[in-house]
Amino acid sequence: MSTPFVRHTGRVAALPRVNVDTDQIIPKQFLKRVERTGFGPSLFYDWRFRPDGAPDPAFELNRPEASGASVLLAGANFGCGSSREHAVWALQEYGFRAVLSVSFADIFYANCCQNGLLAVRLPAEAIAELFDRHERAGGRYDLTVDLEAMTVTDAAGFRATFAMEHYQRDMLLRGLDEIGRTLLAVDRIAAYEQGREA
Amino acid sequence: MNAPRPQTLVAKVWDAHVVHRLPEGPELLYVDLHLVHEVTSPQAFAGLRGKRRTVRRPDLTVATMDHNVPTDDRTRPLGDPVAAQQVEALATNSREFGIELFDLTSPRQGIVHVIGPELGLTQPGMIIVCGDSHTSTHGAFGALAFGIGTTEVEHVLATQCLVATRPRTMEVRFTGTLPTMVSPKDMILALIGRIGTAGATGCVIEYTGDAIRRLSLEGRMTICNMSIEAGARAGMIAPDEMTFEYLANRPRAPHGDAWQRAIERWRGFASDPGAPYDSGVTLDVSDLAPQVTWGTNPGMVTAITGTVPDPTSLATEAEQQAARRALAYMDLEPGMRLAGLPVDRVFIGSCTNARLEDLRAAARVVAGRRVSSRVRAMVVPGSQAVKAQAEAEGLDRVFTAGGFEWRNAGCSMCLGMNSDVLQPGERCAATSNRNFEGRQGRGGRTHLMSPAMAAAAAIAGELVDVREWP
Numbered sequence: 001m002s003t004p005f006v007r008h009t010g011r012v013a014a015l016p017r018v019n020v021d022t023d024q025i026i027p028k029q030f031l032k033r034v035e036r037t038g039f040g041p042s043l044f045y046d047w048r049f050r051p052d053g054a055p056d057p058a059f060e061l062n063r064p065e066a067s068g069a070s071v072l073l074a075g076a077n078f079g080c081g082s083s084r085e086h087a088v089w090a091l092q093e094y095g096f097r098a099v100l101s102v103s104f105a106d107i108f109y110a111n112c113c114q115n116g117l118l119a120v121r122l123p124a125e126a127i128a129e130l131f132d133r134h135e136r137a138g139g140r141y142d143l144t145v146d147l148e149a150m151t152v153t154d155a156a157g158f159r160a161t162f163a164m165e166h167y168q169r170d171m172l173l174r175g176l177d178e179i180g181r182t183l184l185a186v187d188r189i190a191a192y193e194q195g196r197e198a
Numbered sequence: 199m200n201a202p203r204p205q206t207l208v209a210k211v212w213d214a215h216v217v218h219r220l221p222e223g224p225e226l227l228y229v230d231l232h233l234v235h236e237v238t239s240p241q242a243f244a245g246l247r248g249k250r251r252t253v254r255r256p257d258l259t260v261a262t263m264d265h266n267v268p269t270d271d272r273t274r275p276l277g278d279p280v281a282a283q284q285v286e287a288l289a290t291n292s293r294e295f296g297i298e299l300f301d302l303t304s305p306r307q308g309i310v311h312v313i314g315p316e317l318g319l320t321q322p323g324m325i326i327v328c329g330d331s332h333t334s335t336h337g338a339f340g341a342l343a344f345g346i347g348t349t350e351v352e353h354v355l356a357t358q359c360l361v362a363t364r365p366r367t368m369e370v371r372f373t374g375t376l377p378t379m380v381s382p383k384d385m386i387l388a389l390i391g392r393i394g395t396a397g398a399t400g401c402v403i404e405y406t407g408d409a410i411r412r413l414s415l416e417g418r419m420t421i422c423n424m425s426i427e428a429g430a431r432a433g434m435i436a437p438d439e440m441t442f443e444y445l446a447n448r449p450r451a452p453h454g455d456a457w458q459r460a461i462e463r464w465r466g467f468a469s470d471p472g473a474p475y476d477s478g479v480t481l482d483v484s485d486l487a488p489q490v491t492w493g494t495n496p497g498m499v500t501a502i503t504g505t506v507p508d509p510t511s512l513a514t515e516a517e518q519q520a521a522r523r524a525l526a527y528m529d530l531e532p533g534m535r536l537a538g539l540p541v542d543r544v545f546i547g548s549c550t551n552a553r554l555e556d557l558r559a560a561a562r563v564v565a566g567r568r569v570s571s572r573v574r575a576m577v578v579p580g581s582q583a584v585k586a587q588a589e590a591e592g593l594d595r596v597f598t599a600g601g602f603e604w605r606n607a608g609c610s611m612c613l614g615m616n617s618d619v620l621q622p623g624e625r626c627a628a629t630s631n632r633n634f635e636g637r638q639g640r641g642g643r644t645h646l647m648s649p650a651m652a653a654a655a656a657i658a659g660e661l662v663d664v665r666e667w668p
Contacts, residue, residue: 016519017519017520018516018520021495021632023632023634023635023636023637024634024635024636027636027640028614031265031615032237032278032281032283032615034240034241035240035241035244036348046635051622075516077396080395080396080495081331081632082613083238083329083330083331083347084237084238085329085348086348103396103399105429106399107345107346107347107431110350111347111349111350114347114349114350115349165222165223165363167220167223167224178361179249179251179353179356182226182356182359183356183357185217185226188217188226189217189357189358193228
């Protein structure tokens with residue numbers, strides 16, 4: 001069961017890199033936990049921290065303006081590679097409620113939906129405009145992501161609409177337990193099994 | 199009367215598994231085989247327990263330990279206490295929920311995508327899932343097989359079903375005759391180089407063409423395995439006589455009358471002539487050269503005869519930036535020749551290239567030679583069964599006499615969750631599937647290539663064109 005997502009306004013952190021893979025989002029040495037928690041401190045570990053463990057001031061998320069960011073503006077094909085859901089858990093625990101990109105890898109996108117992290121696909125021009133606005137604001141830039149209205153807006157008149165499959169949108173809006181929902185069809189599953197094993 | 203509409207292999211397998219079409223669009227699909235490993239499952243089992251749910255079909259669920267297990271001495275307790283906890287959790291969960299487990303003491307233990315086919319669990323027309331992106335490997339048998347996240351693992355455990363939306367289809371046709379010393383790994387790397395790491399996002403790829411038909415099942419697995427590196431959810435190859443020959447008499451394949459019936463059913467899992475794909479790519483492999491990656495994703499690849507590209511030659515600003523970043527990380531300059539680049543480490547292993555034919559190809563290159571004094575090289579068989587068979591053929595002695603380390607089965611240095619990692623700055627010739635930053639160890643530099651190419655690099659101490667190998 002995930003936290004419902006209806007709308008959210010928050011500080012934007014920009015990560016203008018393409019093909020950010022889940023190995024970067026959460027490096028493998030942090031995948032050994034048996035809980036869903038405890039991954040936030042390791043988010044983007046090799047980028048956030050220098051080899052000596054000190055924060056790397058050059059990394060985008062370490063900029064002072066990005067402190068408290070809850071909306072991640074990312075390059076295309078975000079979340080490619082490994083299926084590790086730990087990547088989504090780490091992003092959420094760090095404080096992100098939404099990720100905006102031109103495109104996401106399939107498994108990562110599905111994992112976002114399962115956990116109530118809103119992955120928003122926007123056209124390339126809109127993403128470019130957002131990166132631009134973020135930079136012009138010196139990184140002190142906030143966005144509102146509204147899943148009910150399916151819009152992304154800022155206080156200065158930016159407005160973009162996005163699409164999402166009805167099923168996934170509904171699951172996110174209501175924070176549904178998909179397993180519970182599927183179990184409502186248990187008779188159909190049993191019927192399928194009978195045919196399958198006949 | 200109209201003739202029935204021609205269908206793709208993907209559509210046929212999909213349609214055979216629809217339990218229920220949800221009013222909102224996606225479909226509830228039945229899963230024939232659920233493979234489970236220690237890293238992406240503990241939270242799923244905990245979820246079941248928390249909701250007092252059970253595993254619907256433990257008989258269709260199989261577990262193994264592969265991602266974080268040691269590949270050296272495994273009689274001792276695991277050196278890493280956190281990894282040990284994960285391995286222990288899988289043992290406890292398998293026991294509690296009645297799931298068959300191939301643990302570290304089993305002669306059948308191995309990388310999940312190696313043991314599935316090896317046991318004959320993987321069969322044509324199945325839907326197979328696992329909490330691992332390289333589940334696409336099993337598509338080599340004409341199964342629709344894909345990776346899922348941990349919440350979906352829990353969903354499959356509880357319901358034996360998955361909610362999914364019908365994917366787009368892409369036909370990748372490989373034509374021509376593969377030259378000597380050029381391998382399926384080179385074919386798939388060349389494809390990813392052509393279409394990019396997001397080239398097949400949202401798609402299931404079906405591989406067709408005479409070059410695919412001539413490949414062994416092991417070669418086909420290498421190709422399907424890396425479908426995910428092109429962004430595809432899955433890769434598939436329609437089954438044929440070679441597929442049936444591979445599966446015949448495998449422990450978990452059907453036997454007797456059931457085998458005959460199975461083959462007849464399996465023959466139906468092929469795309470009809472004129473079946474509609476959403477997109478398509480054709481690659482002629484006749485002149486294909488061995489491929490080597492130069493960057494930090496599998497699409498950053500070129501022929502061993504090639505040079506490191508100049509980022510300014512790339513199409514978009516984003517690609518240029520990514521290439522500049524990759525070159526800085528890899529410590530390479532535009533225009534450098536890849537042949538002759540010195541390596542520190544060689545890794546022959548992973549679900550991509552650690553089956554018997556891979557080890558044979560590497561051993562043929564190594565035979566009678568020694569690993570360069572500046573290189574540390576290891577061979578990690580994909581499964582304990584592969585290891586035993588390789589030892590029966592004497593391959594282990596070829597490797598150890600040449601100075602390679604000969605390990606036990608596991609994912610090992612492909613993702614470096616155990617102690618098999620690169621040191622910062624080390625350059626590695628690897629037969630695995632991902633050359634992401636830090637994948638094999640923070641600061642480590644990975645060049646992906648075929649087993650024969652990696653073996654030659656170990657001997658030469660630098661990247662070489664294995665076609666010119668004496």
